[in-house]
Amino acid sequence: MESAKNFLDKVYQFERAVAIFAFSVMTLIIIADVIIRKIAGVGIAGAMRIAVYAMIVTALISFGLASHKGRHLRPKFADQLLPKSWEFQIISVQESLHALFSLVFAIVSIGVVYETYLLEETSRMLRIAIWPMQSVIPFAFIVGFIRHSLYALYPEIRLGDNSDMANQEGLSK
């Protein structure tokens, strides 16, 4: 169990670093674009596209951050309907189903990215291949599969859902 926790902590550190980098790129390039456009009348070519790709990377990498911190939204109104004594089993099933969901979407998204690669789809504005950016989708789901499988095996290492109610409100405003 300890090694699973250590492994997930390392994954979290990696996701954290990528998220900070991608978020910073997104923010800085938009700010630079807006400032330059307002001053010079012309913005940075392709700035918005780069920002959108950086946002996608941030959002999907952060899918793992939200799992790590127990921040995925979950309706709780049905929580009291099953007996409390089933708690451990329910959490195992909950995490197993999340892992299964991630696995299915990981497999399907690998196929989609491979198709994009074969079709040599490119970003019209930036003239670069799209598939490296798209790869973040299967990556997020693969990590999700590993993370939630480990949570199913060792529920003790996970944080509870909506563990910090005050911070749930990313969705609220």
Added chain:
Amino acid sequence: MMTFLFIALIIVALLLRQRIVVILGFVAGWCYVVWGDGELSYVVMDIWAAADQEVLLSIPLFILAGNIMSQGSIAKRLITMMRVATAPVPGGLAIATILSCAFFAAISGSSTVTLIAVGSIMYPALIKAGYSKNFALGSLCAAGTLGIIVPPSIPLILYGVMTQTSIADLFKAGIGPAIMLTSIFSIYALIYNLKIERGDFQLSEIITVAKKGIFALFMPVLILGGIYSGLFTATESAAVAVFYAVIIEVFIHKEMNFTDLQKVIIETSTMLGSLIPLLMMALSINTFLAYEHVPHGLVEIIQANVNSQTSFLLLTLVGLIVVGCFVDIGSAILILAPLLAPLAIAQDVDLTHFGILMIVNLELGYLTPPLGLNLIVAMGVFKEDFWIIAKAVLPFLLLMFIGLLIVTFWPSLSLFLL
């Protein structure tokens, strides 16, 4: 038969505590594979298409700007300003509480953060000044909800993305109802607390505290002024808000360093990690529904059974109040906005106005048991029993409902700036 199986599986998923993103992913997959003769890969393609939109950039930027501005002592500065400014008015401290919440909400971008930041200072102050516990709890919980209607509001952006409505227009439309609700709460605070002792008017003190809080107060002016004057788009104003927030907190107030900034980015990323995948799944379902002409079918059913705009609006109000009691506002908008928008158009309801009434309606959900987020947060912050807080917010719920009726049946209140 497949429909019954589908509903049964959703119920099982809820019992087994599945996250909304998993449930929406399952629904999207089921729609394409079972009902649409399609493939699961369509969902992944929709996920990519949903995320690949420039309009979404405003979401992380506004959240980041709000998170940066919430880190320092802005709440304290605003509260001091409002306290001094409202001291000579009967119930001045209560009005200061409501105004602080409204202004802090416009800056922080969060209803619960507003409740925590303003509440932790104002709750003991209100009790000490002789205000009733019920009033203090109710006013803080209710005024905290203003966060989602005061622009810039993430629910308004989500609604704009899901229904292809101009986000700048939605922000402009939110101003009237936000001022109206703030005024209703303030008038109630004044009447309820007429007997409470008032303070003196001191111009010099007002000027002193205004100097300390002026930069924070200028942020909503910058964002809304930029959008309203046509100088910025929603995304541009979000970028300007981040830039301004960093300058204020790091260089002027000096309450934040770059290590703190990193923590705020992680906090914001984590919020995005729960929000954007939800949005992607919801947009995939939306794409399927549009492809299968489901909204069109719904419009025909509603038109056959609902014969006036008023009946449609009343039905919507009741439905959304019930939904707001059980589902969080983000999920409710992502799921219901694309379904309700065509119905609103068919009933000649302006989509921007409909967005505002939908958000104000769902705002009530913050204060309604069993899942009212502000009630739950208030339990922790004020160390009070859930049902005591739920009872304390009742008069404010009634006021909000009156406000909701005004917003619903007086479209000009929302649309006068457009």
